[in-house]
Amino acid sequence: MAIARTIHGDVDPxxxxxxxxxxxxxxxxxxxxxxDPDHLLIDEDKAAQEATYFVAASKRFAAGGTIVDMxxxxxxxxxxxxxxVVDAVEGLQVIAATGFHxxxxxxxxxxxxxxxxxxxxxxxxxxADIVEGIDANDYMGPLVKRTDIKAGCIKWAxxxxxxxxxxxxxxxxxxxxxxxxxxxxNTHVTAGTCGPEQARFLIDQGVAPEKIAIxxxxxxxxxxxxxxITKLGAYVELDGTNRIKYVPDNxxxxxxxxxxxxxxxxxxxxxxxSGKASYQKVYGSVSGIDYDPAVFCPRLVDDEGVAxxxxxxxxxxxxxxxxxxxxxx
Ligand SMILES: [Zn+2]
Numbered sequence: 001m002a003i004a005r006t007i008h009g010d011v012d013p014x015x016x017x018x019x020x021x022x023x024x025x026x027x028x029x030x031x032x033x034x035x036d037p038d039h040l041l042i043d044e045d046k047a048a049q050e051a052t053y054f055v056a057a058s059k060r061f062a063a064g065g066t067i068v069d070m071x072x073x074x075x076x077x078x079x080x081x082x083x084x085v086v087d088a089v090e091g092l093q094v095i096a097a098t099g100f101h102x103x104x105x106x107x108x109x110x111x112x113x114x115x116x117x118x119x120x121x122x123x124x125x126x127x128a129d130i131v132e133g134i135d136a137n138d139y140m141g142p143l144v145k146r147t148d149i150k151a152g153c154i155k156w157a158x159x160x161x162x163x164x165x166x167x168x169x170x171x172x173x174x175x176x177x178x179x180x181x182x183x184x185x186n187t188h189v190t191a192g193t194c195g196p197e198q199a200r201f202l203i204d205q206g207v208a209p210e211k212i213a214i215x216x217x218x219x220x221x222x223x224x225x226x227x228x229i230t231k232l233g234a235y236v237e238l239d240g241t242n243r244i245k246y247v248p249d250n251x252x253x254x255x256x257x258x259x260x261x262x263x264x265x266x267x268x269x270x271x272x273x274s275g276k277a278s279y280q281k282v283y284g285s286v287s288g289i290d291y292d293p294a295v296f297c298p299r300l301v302d303d304e305g306v307a308x309x310x311x312x313x314x315x316x317x318x319x320x321x322x323x324x325x326x327x328x329x
Pocket of ligand 1: 022023024070273275
């Protein structure tokens with residue numbers, strides 16, 4: 001039977017409720033934090049409060065809510081802290097990730113384990129995160145201490161306008177891990193670039209298109225680009241809500257409407273990617289992790305004329321399909 005793999009174990013995918021398909025509750029350190037300290041998310045009480053806002057807003061659309069915490073390997077995963085946050089919030093489920101961020105986040109890359117290990121050795125470590133449990137030390141040192149917290153999806157990320165050799169190697173490992181375990185691949189594109197290229201790369205590696213979601217692809221506001229992905233059978237994951245520094249939200253509304261009109265309403269996932277403290281309400285922002293169920297989807301239904309059933313797909317049903325898998329390993 002298909003399951004969704006959460007921090008608290010395998011669950012019926014229909015229990016996920018409203019799903020934020022890409023977000024960040026906890027990030028305990030590592031490269032992104034070095035590049036910009038705004039990425040540090042170590043306050044568990046604040047994370048629980050931010051998640052509580054999300055669950056509360058989700059009530060309009062479902063009984064509960066699920067946040068997919070997209071922090072990948074050696075990028076600041078603090079899975080024990082993350083589990084404590086989930087334990088503190090009634091009605092919250094969390095799916096943890098394995099896989100990789102883009103090369104740049106790993107700073108000086110020559111001594112990174114990705115550079116030194118073979119593709120199969122790297123894939124085996126990702127698979128162990130999914131079928132055994134994520135390393136409490138996040139693959140940051142020689143000792144691996146597995147927790148009982150399993151990853152339920154795999155991240156892959158690429159650079160601005162190119163897929164580096166290092167990223168092609170992680171892409172091969174990610175593809176193997178997905179094929180061996182059944183877990184879905186949820187990606188990061190940088191500033192809207194390489195979305196269709198990511199999908200084609202993974203499909204060429206033998207990954208089924210319905211196992212692939214191309215993340216942050218709303219940063220490319222050209223619906224033609226989105227369609228190059230959905231035509232392949234993969235998902236687009238739209239986030240970056242309320243980032244006026246990039247574009248106002250009506251562009252996101254129009255993107256959703258265009259994709260719905262073209263018949264791709266079952267291949268859209270929503271997130272907010274509020275991966276910096278300054279993007280979260282508990283740190284003072286006016287918008288946060290709850291933005292889709294609190295603001296964006298009510299807007300679609302109440303003010304933009306989008307059918308409530310279509311919005312239910314965006315928030316609930318599509319993610320219940322995408323994050324479900326028959327465990328193979
Ligand atoms: Zn993110």
